[in-house]
Amino acid sequence: MIRNLVVLSFLFLMVNQGVKGQQIDIDFPGGNIIVDQPGSTSTLYYTLDADTVGIRPDLRDTSEEWFYWMFRVNGMEGKRVYFQFPKRQVGTMGPAISMDGGQSWSWQEEKIGEGKDYFVYGFDNSGKEVCFSVGYPYLEKDFTQFIQNYIDHPQLSLSTLTKSEKGRSAELLEIKAKEATSKAKVVIAARHHANEAMVSFVLEGFIRSMLEDNEPAMAWLRQHVDFLILPFMDKDGVQDGDQGKLRKPWDHDVDYAENPIYQSTQALKNTMLNWGEGKITTVFDLHCPWLFGEWNEHIYFVGDEDPAIAQEQQRFISILNEHQSGELVLDAEKAWLPYGEGWNVWEEDGNLQVPFLDWAKTLTGVKLTSILEFPFANHGKQVIHPENARQFGRDMARALGIYLKIESSK
Ligand SMILES: [Zn+2]
Structure with missing residues (x-):
């Protein structure tokens, strides 16, 4: 004392x-x-x-x-x-x-x-x-400031996923479909790795578009799809300025085994099981890669090991490619990193570490899961800043609307 x-x-x-x-x-x-x-x-x-x-x-x-x-x-x-x-x-x-x-x-x-x-x-x-x-930061204050603009939106509710280990609130955002019985449910999580801040602006753009845009794909999503959005999976790491990635004994993103060690991962598992009601079809996990070099300076989605999911990923990416209107345009040749190439290989670690999406895809009804890797500073020859990152989030929302509409009519 x-x-x-x-x-x-x-x-x-x-x-x-x-x-x-x-x-x-x-x-x-x-x-x-x-x-x-x-x-x-x-x-x-x-x-x-x-x-x-x-x-x-x-x-x-x-x-x-x-x-x-x-x-x-x-x-x-x-x-x-x-x-x-x-x-x-x-x-x-x-x-x-x-x-x-x-x-x-x-x-x-x-x-x-x-x-x-x-x-x-x-x-x-x-x-x-x-x-x-090292890059544009995105902290609790940024999210609070952003979401204040929409706090009265009738389809939006902001609550707490859980308290963190240090007593902070990990936010949980829900966007409810207008219709009582939705056609699909979608989960989007960010900051499983605390330092990966630039992708938070993509998430802002996605949410903004979901709540504001009147184009058909977004109107369709608002009518028919429920969203669960987790802006800060490692809230303490974000606020404390931790790296977050590769924490000992393991980081939040791979804490989805039988007995998670972090409050937020345990809470997200429970929430997805209860809220999901077996209707979750799509799960995105938002990340940023390394600072520079190959597979670090362009936007891409990370190929899944499961061929059925890999096929859905490619369908989604081709829709995104076809319909994007933002400044940062996906390079079709490099928009998908196949499983087994580059860094995209997962080595089992005695079942203690299970990646978020490896757990999520075991849930009944899940068809499309993907990590988005969104760079810290540049997409090829284009400079990334918050507004074009938000535009990319809007492009993702539009593509998702088109993709899910096709899915629901099958
Ligand atoms: Zn990451």
Whole structure:
């Protein structure tokens, strides 16, 4: 207790003194960095006295090297600072930068380049705080702000899937069909891997389109299909700025065996069994890949091992290809990663680890499941930003409407 008091008052001092000096800190939702510089007295606040700063992502309980980081800098006015990572942990557009406390972001680079192990930033003379992140972040506050626009929509209900291990609410969104007995049920989950933020804008676009758009496919979905949407499967990881991917002993996405270890995965299993009533036909699991390289710089769906599901995936993708109108257009040749190619091989691990979709496809009636891999920064030669990501979400909603309408008439 006394030790906690000492730590608390120490942190209090740091907070109060902090903003005045030259400083990096991560004392805000999503923050993550380690500064390799002698003389730092806290892992939340680092004093800076050099123009070259050695930094690296804080892996915490991650079993392998990963690349998520986000921090803010104060008191460096007029300085040009060289931020050096030990590995290539900066994406193809450089860091995302915010000058307004994380409200709005933009890429540092104008052009798509290669992943690097450093970035350089020239601070202006205003003394304003600058936030840097490996990509566009998407936190609880972003979802709350977004969903407020629709909170009175008659078909929408927002509740809690479960409390997380640290007592946070993991949101559960339901969009109910207008007709009492729906033709199909769809589940969409995001952030099984906490750091994979860009795909959250795709989910925003999907929801926005479902609730707003009057085109026939969306009107049909609103009439006939029930949706269950989970925006943050690893809520603690998102808010705490964890990598999330490859957590020890295993991460949320593969926690669908007999006895899950996380609250949210156990709760989602129960909810899908109760809510589903055997009518779930389609399940999407939204992800982002690695920062750069092959199968990391374009949008694609991940092929299932089961030939029947693989066939449905290809049908869905060809509808999407045919009907998309957003800025980011799927490359038909590379829109589907067949099972057994690239990284797409799953090795059983003594039945302790079962991927979400491997469990979901065992449910009666499920025909189409897929992981979407949506890159952090670029789709081929196109730069990704929140609005064209949302457009891709709308394209997915439209394709799903067309696909399910055909299915329901069979
Ligand atoms: Zn992932």
